[in-house]
Amino acid sequence: MTLELPVDLLFGLNLDLNLDLTRVMTANAIVLPVVLPLLAAFLMQPLAQVSRFLARLLGPLVLTLGAWIILNTWLEVGPAPFSVAIGGFAAPLGIVFYADQLALLFALAVQVFTLLFWPGLGAGAKSEVAADRQRAPRRDALALLLASAATGLALSGDLFNIFVFYELAAVASFGLVCADGSGRAWIATLRYLFISAFGSVLALVGIAILYLQTGTLNLAQLAQVAPETLQGPIGLAAFALLLIGFGVKAELFPLNAWVPEVYATAPARVSALLAGLVSKLAILVIVRLLILVFQQPEASQLLLVLGVLGVLTGEFSAWRAQDFPRLLAFSSIGQLGLVAIAFSIDGTTGILAGTAVALHHLIVKSALFGLANRWSGGLDALTGAAKGAPRAAGLFVLFALSLIGVPPLWGFWIKLLIMVGLVQGGSPLDLLALGAILLATAVEAHYLFRVALRLYQPPVPDRALRLAPPARWDTGVAYLLGACLVVISVAITPTTEALRVLAQQTGDVLLYIDTVFPQPLAYKE
Amino acid sequence: MIPLSLETVSYAGAIGLVVIGGLGLVICNHLFRMLLALAMAESGANLLLVLTGFRDGAIAPIIGYGPAGAPLVDPLPQVLVLTAIVIGVGVQALAVAVLVRVYRSYGTLDMRELRRRMEGEIAAAAGIAAPGSAQAPLGQRPLPPVPDYELVRRSAPVRERGA
Numbered sequence: 240m241t242l243e244l245p246v247d248l249l250f251g252l253n254l255d256l257n258l259d260l261t262r263v264m265t266a267n268a269i270v271l272p273v274v275l276p277l278l279a280a281f282l283m284q285p286l287a288q289v290s291r292f293l294a295r296l297l298g299p300l301v302l303t304l305g306a307w308i309i310l311n312t313w314l315e316v317g318p319a320p321f322s323v324a325i326g327g328f329a330a331p332l333g334i335v336f337y338a339d340q341l342a343l344l345f346a347l348a349v350q351v352f353t354l355l356f357w358p359g360l361g362a363g364a365k366s367e368v369a370a371d372r373q374r375a376p377r378r379d380a381l382a383l384l385l386a387s388a389a390t391g392l393a394l395s396g397d398l399f400n401i402f403v404f405y406e407l408a409a410v411a412s413f414g415l416v417c418a419d420g421s422g423r424a425w426i427a428t429l430r431y432l433f434i435s436a437f438g439s440v441l442a443l444v445g446i447a448i449l450y451l452q453t454g455t456l457n458l459a460q461l462a463q464v465a466p467e468t469l470q471g472p473i474g475l476a477a478f479a480l481l482l483i484g485f486g487v488k489a490e491l492f493p494l495n496a497w498v499p500e501v502y503a504t505a506p507a508r509v510s511a512l513l514a515g516l517v518s519k520l521a522i523l524v525i526v527r528l529l530i531l532v533f534q535q536p537e538a539s540q541l542l543l544v545l546g547v548l549g550v551l552t553g554e555f556s557a558w559r560a561q562d563f564p565r566l567l568a569f570s571s572i573g574q575l576g577l578v579a580i581a582f583s584i585d586g587t588t589g590i591l592a593g594t595a596v597a598l599h600h601l602i603v604k605s606a607l608f609g610l611a612n613r614w615s616g617g618l619d620a621l622t623g624a625a626k627g628a629p630r631a632a633g634l635f636v637l638f639a640l641s642l643i644g645v646p647p648l649w650g651f652w653i654k655l656l657i658m659v660g661l662v663q664g665g666s667p668l669d670l671l672a673l674g675a676i677l678l679a680t681a682v683e684a685h686y687l688f689r690v691a692l693r694l695y696q697p698p699v700p701d702r703a704l705r706l707a708p709p710a711r712w713d714t715g716v717a718y719l720l721g722a723c724l725v726v727i728s729v730a731i732t733p734t735t736e737a738l739r740v741l742a743q744q745t746g747d748v749l750l751y752i753d754t755v756f757p758q759p760l761a762y763k764e
Numbered sequence: 765m766i767p768l769s770l771e772t773v774s775y776a777g778a779i780g781l782v783v784i785g786g787l788g789l790v791i792c793n794h795l796f797r798m799l800l801a802l803a804m805a806e807s808g809a810n811l812l813l814v815l816t817g818f819r820d821g822a823i824a825p826i827i828g829y830g831p832a833g834a835p836l837v838d839p840l841p842q843v844l845v846l847t848a849i850v851i852g853v854g855v856q857a858l859a860v861a862v863l864v865r866v867y868r869s870y871g872t873l874d875m876r877e878l879r880r881r882m883e884g885e886i887a888a889a890a891g892i893a894a895p896g897s898a899q900a901p902l903g904q905r906p907l908p909p910v911p912d913y914e915l916v917r918r919s920a921p922v923r924e925r926g927a
Contacts, residue, residue, distance in 0.1 A: 399844055406851045413858060422869035423885040426878050429795065429862045436802055436855050437789055443809040443848055444782055450841065451816040503886045562890035617892035 265315040267323055269338050269394065272305035272346060276387035280380040287376035298379045299357055302386060306350035313343050320744060322396060322755045330396075330755045331460050337396035337755060340741040341594065345393040345523055348598075352516050352605060353386040355716045356508040358415070378418050384411035385512065392520040396755060398446055398456040401524055405442070405485065408520075409435050412513055416505040427504040431497040435487050438494050442484025448477040449532075459755035462531040462748050470535060478533040479541060482525060489521035490514075490575045492548040499556075502568035507612035507713075510564065514571045515605030519597050522575070526582050526593065531748055543583035543668060547675045549576025554679040558686045562617045566686065567607055573679055574600045574642070577657070580672050584660040590742035591735070592656040599653055599724075603638045606720040609713040610635055618690060623698025632694045634717045639687040641724055644680060649728045652735070654680070774815055781808025795866070795873040799859055806852040810845050817841035 279301040287294035320339035324330060338346075358378050384407060391404035413435075417428040450456055452468045461469075469477070487494045502510040529538055553573030560566040578600065582593035610631055614621060625632035641650035657676065661669045727734050744750065785805025792798050817838030823829065825836040867873055870881060887893065 399847070403847060403851070406855070410855065410858065413862075417862065417865075421885075422866070423882045423889075425862055425866045425869060426882040429859065429866055430879075432855070432859050432862065433789060433798055433802060436852075436859070437786065437805060439851075439855075440782060440785070440802075440805045440809045443806075444779075444812055446844075447809065447813040447816050447841075450813070450844075454838075456844075500882065500886075503890075504882075561892045562886075564890075565886075615890070617890040620891055 265312050266321045266338075268308050269312050269323055269336060269346075270325065271308050272350060273336075273387050273391045273394065275301050275305060276383040276390070280383035280387065283376050283380040283383070291372065291375075294376050294379070295359060298359070298383055299354060301383065302350050302354045302357075305386075305390070306347060306354070309343060309347045309350065312338070313340075313347075318740070318744075320750065320754045331455060331457050334400050335396040335457070335459070335755055336394040337458070337751065338394055339744050339751075339754075341523070341745045342393045344598075344741065345520060346390045348601060349386055349389040349393065349516060349520070352601070353382060353389075353512065355719070356511045356515075356605065356609065358382055358418070358506065358508050374418065378415065381411045381414040381418075382512075384408075385415065385517070389517060389520050392524055396458050398449065398458060398461070398528075402439075402442060402446060405488070405521070405524070406439060408517055409439070409488070412509075412517060415509045415512075416501050418509065419506060421504070424504040427497070427500040431501050434494050434497045438484045438487030440484075441480045445477045445480030445484060448473065448480070452477070457755070458527065458531050459752045462752055465532045465534065469532065474533060474535065475537050475541075478528070478538045481528060482541060482545065485521050485524050486545065487521075489518050489525060489579075490549070490572050491579060492545045492552065492576070495549070495572055498572055499560075499565045499568045502571075502608075503562065503564045507564070507608050507615060510568070510611070511605045511608035514568070514608060515601045518571070518575055519578075519601055522578055522582070522593075522597060526590070526745075529582065530590070530746060531751060534748075539583040539585070540668060542579050543672055546576045546579030546583060547672050549573065549579060550675050550679045551576075554682045558682050560618075560686075563611050563614050563621065563690070564608075566618070566690070567604065567611060570642070570683065570686075571600075571604055573683065574604065577676065577679075580676065581653075581657045581660070584657070584664060584669075587739065587742045587746050588656070588660045588663070590746050591739050592653065592660055594738055594742060594745075595649075595653045595656065595735070599641070599649055602720045602723055603642055603650075606634070606717040607638055609716050612710060612713045618693060621690065622693050622696050625694040626698050628714075631714050631717065632691075634714070634721050635694065636691050637721050637724070638717075639691055641728075643684045643687060647728055649724060649731065649734075652728075652731055769820075771815070771818065771820065774811070774818070778808050778812040778815060781805065781811065784808075793875045795863055795875060795878075798875070799856065799863065802859070803852075803856055806848075806856075810848050810852070813848060814841050814845040 279297050283294055283297060286297060318340060320337065322330070322338070323336045325334045325336065328334075359375055388404045388408035388411060392401060392408065395401045395404060413428055413432050416431060417424045446456065449461070449469075452473060453461055453464050455461060455464070465474075468474075482491070483493055486492070487497075490498050498514075502514065505513070525542070529542065550573050553569050553571070553576055557566050557569035557573060560569055574596075578593055578597050581596050582589055584592060614624065637648075641648040644650040644654040654676070658673060661673045661676075782805050785801045785803075785808060788801025788804065789798055792801060817840060819835055819837050822835040822837045825839040863873070866878065870878060872878065
């Protein structure tokens with residue numbers, strides 16, 4: 240009897256494999272967007288010795304390929320989630336990649352946005368290009384490492400694997416932040432490194448507690464055993480440590496002091512990648528943990544409180560900021576607080592609102608940091624910039640209106656969704672969060688309108704010359720993202736429906752467990 | 765009263781190391797001490813991780829080692845902690861490299877001084893006024909006289925204690 244069982248199982252699996260060979264092959268290709276950039280990053284330096292031209296092309300090429308593979312997989316395999324056991328070792332022992340629509344969406348976003356904000360593309364004046372040529376291979380390799388680690392964060396289904404990818408993303412971002420080699424960038428990097436490394440220590444302690452309580456770090460298995468083992472204060476402590484640890488990159492409240500310094504000193508495209516992309520993937524990890532492992536209401540409340548504190552501190556600091564990059568940085572802290580509040584709402588509504596606000600922030604804040612590439616001075620210096628760059632100024636107004644939440648734009652629908660969700664929740668904490676969001680919106684409107692007004696004032700004669708219009712590539716990217724925003728705002732109903740399907744799939748814990756530990760159908764029958 | 769076993773002491777030690785490291789990061793202003801505090805916190809986390817696989821009286825999980833049927837320690841945390849140690853060493857090495865660059869650029873490792881300079885440089889690059897000091901007088905009132913020990917401290921920002 241015991242002998243027959245594995246044979247039956249084997250035949251069943253074999254049969255499935257034969258029928259679905261192409262599907263399995265396509266599904267397995269999902270590891271390539273993680274592996275290929277990693278490989279390319281380490282080949283970059285030798286290749287640059289042979290041909291600088293090929294080395295420059297390698298990064299965009301690999302990212303395009305990665306985007307194509309993910310799109311292809313998504314279309315071929317269909318909307319149902321699937322899991323891939325790395326190296327053929329099955330789930331509880333080996334590492335799995337879990338790809339549902341949310342993971343695929345963010346993995347695709349990583350490829351596309353790294354490509355759009357590729358540090359080497361459309362570099363500035365000719366005099367910069369010569370100096371840039373020496374640094375280019377190193378910087379490109381770091382950007383590829385960041386893309387690889389971020390894709391891994393979206394796909395991985397094992398907590399320790401996620402931790403390793405998180406560290407990889409951290410180290411790559413340290414290198415990118417200090418890429419221009421100025422003294423202040425070194426200091427900002429060092430402070431960022433200390434905060435980030437201490438966050439990782441806290442996350443590691445959280446992981447140790449989790450392992451002590453459950454004996455596993457596979458997310459699907461954790462989801463199975465969590466209801467018995469992780470209730471009560473110990474589970475909550477583990478969640479708090481993981482939240483604060485992964486919250487460093489997600490710009491969540493206590494450990495976000497690095498944000499304004501780093502975004503004020505790093506190249507604007509790197510700021511766009513860190514604020515837009517990496518923060519969202521850290522949030523994604525926290526959300527996966529919240530949905531699968533920590534289902535107690537206290538965990539959501541903790542996220543809500545950190546979110547409210549982030550919204551208030553971020554928006555008020557942005558109101559006081561006097562230069563454009565730091566204004567965007569503080570506003571980014573506020574927006575990510577809003578993401579945290581949205582994800583803390585119960586059920587599908589919360590996941591829907593959270594995903595929508597995360598995507599909205601990804602599009603808008605990346606584009607704004609792209610515009611800040613040449614507008615990195617104080618706010619006074621922006622006076623009259625609309626005259627030199629009317630299109631960039633127009634795009635700024637569009638993004639600002641959507642960030643504030645002015646009715647026809649996507650930002651309005653998202654804020655509405657969050658507010659309705661909070662009112663339905665109805666607890667005093669929810670209502671407090673509602674008040675905080677309304678207050679923050681007023682503050683946000685004030686400082687963004689102040690910048691917009693300044694852009695359209697008549698230029699001060701001696702200052703107008705100093706301020707160059709944003710580079711053509713950055714304006715082009717901002718155009719593209721603005722077009723995305725307008726299209727989504729027009730097609731708001733289908734977008735929300737698609738996101739609702741995605742949110743239902745993400746919130747389904749049983750689906751996650753069943754996908755990672757498939758029941759052998761042939762044997763059952 | 766918790767019985768004072770080896771396990772309890774080890775757990776307390778591991779958590780204590782993390783706490784001491786965290787406090788050190790917050791309290792110290794010298795960058796190298798902050799780095800040492802970070803290293804301490806990291807070893808605390810690693811110790812905690814490896815303790816999760818510990819069993820009293822168990823032997824190393826190697827096939828053919830020790831008597832058959834004897835309890836084994838959990839090998840997985842040992843693998844995990846190996847990865848964590850390697851990551852930690854990498855990050856600390858990077859921190860030392862950046863620290864050297866900072867020292868070469870500014871000639872000091874005092875966090876407050878460096879932070880003040882960074883804020884000033886960011887403000888200068890953006891063409892805005894540098895953030896004011898909390899001690900600076902608002903109006904035209906003269907500053908109180910600087911005590912002698914303060915003058916000595918300000919002239920030598922990097923002190924080598926115990927050197």
